Amino acid sequence: MTISIWRYSHLALAITASVFILLASVTGIILAFQPISEQLQPYKVEDLKTISLDQTVNIFKQTYPEVLQIEVDANQFVSASVITKDGKNLEGYFNPKTANYLGEKISPSKFFQFTTNLHRSLFLKSTGRFLVALGSFLLLLIAITGFILVVKRQSGIKHFFAKIVKENPSQYWHIVLGRWSLVPIIIITITGVYLSLLKFEVITDQAIKHNVDFEALEASSTEKSDSIFGTITLDQVKHLEFPFSEFVEDYYTLKLKDKELLIHQYSGEVLSEQNTSLTSYFSTLSLNLHTGKGSIIWSVILLIATINILYFMYSGFDMTLKRKKNTVIPKNKYTKDQAKFIILVGSETGSTYRFASALFNSLINAKHSVFISDLNSYSTYKNAEHLIVFTATYGDGEAPINANKFLDTLKNIPQKQNLKFSVIGFGSLQYKAYCQFAEDVNNTLNNSQNFTQFLPLKTINNQSLDAFKNWCIAFNLQSQLDIKIPKVKQLQTPKNLQDFKVVSKSEINQDHTFVLTLQTKKTHKIQSGDLLSVFPKEDQIERLYSLGKFEDKLVLSVKKHQFGVCSNYFSQLKEGEVIKARINKNPSFYLPKHTKHAVFIANGTGIGPFLGMINQNPNIKKHLFWGTRTQASVNIYDAYLNEAKQKQLLTTCNIAYSKEGNKAYVQDIIAQKDNIIASVLEQKGVVMICGSVAMQTCVLDQLDTICQNNFSNNVSYFIDNGQIKMDCY
Numbered sequence: 001m002t003i004s005i006w007r008y009s010h011l012a013l014a015i016t017a018s019v020f021i022l023l024a025s026v027t028g029i030i031l032a033f034q035p036i037s038e039q040l041q042p043y044k045v046e047d048l049k050t051i052s053l054d055q056t057v058n059i060f061k062q063t064y065p066e067v068l069q070i071e072v073d074a075n076q077f078v079s080a081s082v083i084t085k086d087g088k089n090l091e092g093y094f095n096p097k098t099a100n101y102l103g104e105k106i107s108p109s110k111f112f113q114f115t116t117n118l119h120r121s122l123f124l125k126s127t128g129r130f131l132v133a134l135g136s137f138l139l140l141l142i143a144i145t146g147f148i149l150v151v152k153r154q155s156g157i158k159h160f161f162a163k164i165v166k167e168n169p170s171q172y173w174h175i176v177l178g179r180w181s182l183v184p185i186i187i188i189t190i191t192g193v194y195l196s197l198l199k200f201e202v203i204t205d206q207a208i209k210h211n212v213d214f215e216a217l218e219a220s221s222t223e224k225s226d227s228i229f230g231t232i233t234l235d236q237v238k239h240l241e242f243p244f245s246e247f248v249e250d251y252y253t254l255k256l257k258d259k260e261l262l263i264h265q266y267s268g269e270v271l272s273e274q275n276t277s278l279t280s281y282f283s284t285l286s287l288n289l290h291t292g293k294g295s296i297i298w299s300v301i302l303l304i305a306t307i308n309i310l311y312f313m314y315s316g317f318d319m320t321l322k323r324k325k326n327t328v329i330p331k332n333k334y335t336k337d338q339a340k341f342i343i344l345v346g347s348e349t350g351s352t353y354r355f356a357s358a359l360f361n362s363l364i365n366a367k368h369s370v371f372i373s374d375l376n377s378y379s380t381y382k383n384a385e386h387l388i389v390f391t392a393t394y395g396d397g398e399a400p401i402n403a404n405k406f407l408d409t410l411k412n413i414p415q416k417q418n419l420k421f422s423v424i425g426f427g428s429l430q431y432k433a434y435c436q437f438a439e440d441v442n443n444t445l446n447n448s449q450n451f452t453q454f455l456p457l458k459t460i461n462n463q464s465l466d467a468f469k470n471w472c473i474a475f476n477l478q479s480q481l482d483i484k485i486p487k488v489k490q491l492q493t494p495k496n497l498q499d500f501k502v503v504s505k506s507e508i509n510q511d512h513t514f515v516l517t518l519q520t521k522k523t524h525k526i527q528s529g530d531l532l533s534v535f536p537k538e539d540q541i542e543r544l545y546s547l548g549k550f551e552d553k554l555v556l557s558v559k560k561h562q563f564g565v566c567s568n569y570f571s572q573l574k575e576g577e578v579i580k581a582r583i584n585k586n587p588s589f590y591l592p593k594h595t596k597h598a599v600f601i602a603n604g605t606g607i608g609p610f611l612g613m614i615n616q617n618p619n620i621k622k623h624l625f626w627g628t629r630t631q632a633s634v635n636i637y638d639a640y641l642n643e644a645k646q647k648q649l650l651t652t653c654n655i656a657y658s659k660e661g662n663k664a665y666v667q668d669i670i671a672q673k674d675n676i677i678a679s680v681l682e683q684k685g686v687v688m689i690c691g692s693v694a695m696q697t698c699v700l701d702q703l704d705t706i707c708q709n710n711f712s713n714n715v716s717y718f719i720d721n722g723q724i725k726m727d728c729y
């Protein structure tokens with residue numbers, strides 16, 4: 001079953017129950033403070049287990065002429081009702097060892113009473129109780145569908161607590177907090193429903209009935225003998241009611257956690273013993289679990305879980321609204337059978353529509369006939385020449401909701417004329433099955449009759465506008481059309497941007513690469529390996545640059561791309577100019593403080609974070625392996641490399657030139673100096689890789705060979721144990 005069925009059930013339930021859940025959560029948050037404030041009172045008896053009931057009964061009897069009852073509550077407070085020597089009725093908390101009066105019984109304040117009523121019945125009596133119970137039940141279903149959604153998203157229950165890809169903050173925290181709050185929320189809702197069922201007498205608890213032979217009792221002796229009280233400690237006791245009079249037929253009624261006993265007041269003999277019903281046991285348990293009575297830790301957990309429910313309401317609706325906002329489908333001017341260009345979209349959260357709509361508008365502006373729809377509405381297209389598929393991938397390489405039927409319908413609906421097709425896949429490299437569904441669509445179209453591939457499959461990571469523009473350029477070239485590069489709508493305005501002042505910018509070398517140094521406040525909080533996140537004004541799409549920290553300045557190694565919005569913007573910056581950006585912490589790519597050996601592997605601008613790392617911590621023996629084009633490519637980095645060499649901070653510096661001399665890549669020089677890698681790994685050092693994904697693949701292959709030649713483990717072992725760290729793009 002697809003992930004979206006669960007998403008829609010989860011959402012539909014949340015909308016239906018939202019008002020009741022909102023009220024119940026707000027009042028629940030307030031009520032969570034009641035048991036907390038109770039438990040902060042100084043009446044708790046810690047050692048109930050060591051005090052026998054006999055001891056307490058005797059001391060009370062010696063101290064007071066009459067004792068009516070003794071009670072031990074969930075907070076471990078002992079309360080009693082007694083008549084004092086001067087004939088007054090005294091009720092409150094007592095010390096069970098000395099029978100000393102400690103203080104008045106706590107009764108909930110008017111405010112808590114008001115909130116409790118609102119929480120239980122919304123002041124609507126039975127109707128309100130029913131609505132609250134229904135809200136509680138719906139919240140239980142929401143928690144269950146949410147659980148299924150997370151299991152689906154994480155590709156199985158085994159990965160339930162695995163890392164979440166941070167697509168956006170609302171979604172990330174909704175899942176992270178949801179996973180931790182799941183059990184408390186399920187407990188709150190089940191117990192809430194159970195308490196309501198008790199209240200409505202759907203579940204009934206039979207009162208305990210005792211059979212006492214009163215005739216035998218009347219004839220029994222008033223001689224005192226050993227009582228069962230000696231064998232019972234106070235931690236087992238809930239309530240003890242004293243005999244009403246001294247007549248032999250009056251007895252003690254003792255309620256323990258699991259049974260109720262009637263006890264002869266003179267002989268101590270058990271006259272009747274009945275176990276507490278399961279219903280009664282569960283109602284006490286439900287009340288304590290639902291209210292947090294008796295445990296300050298559980299009360300705090302309930303408080304946090306209830307606050308989280310409010311956050312889930314906010315973040316859930318925020319995600320839904322964003323999804324709605326993103327999914328803007330342009331109005332078709334042409335019917336499916338009139339249009340020359342057919343654009344079909346596969347999208348779950350709407351962002352792919354932004355790209356598809358942008359191309360749609362550009363084609364319409366260039367006076368072409370276009371028809372746009374979702375992949376599931378695939379049909380025959382009488383006059384079409386081009387089919388352009390834009391599709392995201394979901395779950396673990398699955399189709400998005402509006403594309404899950406496409407592959408089947410494609411087989412069943414043949415086209416009469418020949419159609420050229422192009423597929424653009426939207427996905428994220430953070431998922432194993434990167435753009436898998438787009439690949440499936442591309443392969444199926446390739447194997448379908450009357451379809452001819454027009455452009456090879458284009459995969460786009462993280463909705464990269466640059467990558468999309470490159471595809472549009474390729475489309476223009478191939479089709480001999482002159483469609484304007486589409487403008488893609490920005491998603492959201494970035495937050496928490498700070499000022500970064502340009503300290504220097506190197507010349508742009510023959511590889512179109514340059515070094516940019518920046519300064520900002522609070523540099524002490526930034527480390528080499530962190531990411532500078534920039535949102536160029538032109539498209540407001542986030543670009544990330546891995547940075548090095550050198551003498552309190554931030555160093556970026558940037559390659560200027562012909563159509564690169566951000567790299568062009570950076571290349572035009574002047575000394576003293578200020579840019580707006582923010583730092584994304586990236587602790588998984590920090591040089592570990594306590595390691596003794598490190599190998600840095602990079603190609604091209606991937607050297608950026610290492611320009612900082614090679615110059616830090618003299619206690620670490622460091623080796624640099626870097627692949628670049630020519631000797632001249634190195635000049636812009638001389639200051640950082642020379643400083644490290646002069647200060648003997650770099651044990652070896654190995655550079656591969658791909659366009660000069662022996663023409664080698666970084667993986668080639670790693671193969672030549674495999675002994676360095678093996679020895680660093682053996683001595684528990686780290687190997688850090690930064691640069692292109694293509695280089696990463698080749699380097700990992702080489703590292704795997706080295707591992708297999710030197711150790712009994714392959715490269716995955718060292719990745720899993722954190723000795724090989726990667727930050728590639």
Ligand SMILES: Cc1cc2nc3c(=O)[nH]c(=O)nc-3n(C[C@H](O)[C@H](O)[C@H](O)COP(=O)(O)O)c2cc1C
Pocket residue numbers: 153167346347348349350351352353392393394395396397398400426427428429431432433434435436462463
């Ligand atoms: C739960 C979830 C699962 C995803 N699974 C994959 C995946 O398996 N492969 C992939 O390349 N991208 C995956 N992605 C990333 C999306 O395909 C990507 O963010 C895409 O741009 C979203 O497009 P949309 O907003 O049109 O749905 C996943 C995203 C989410 C939220």
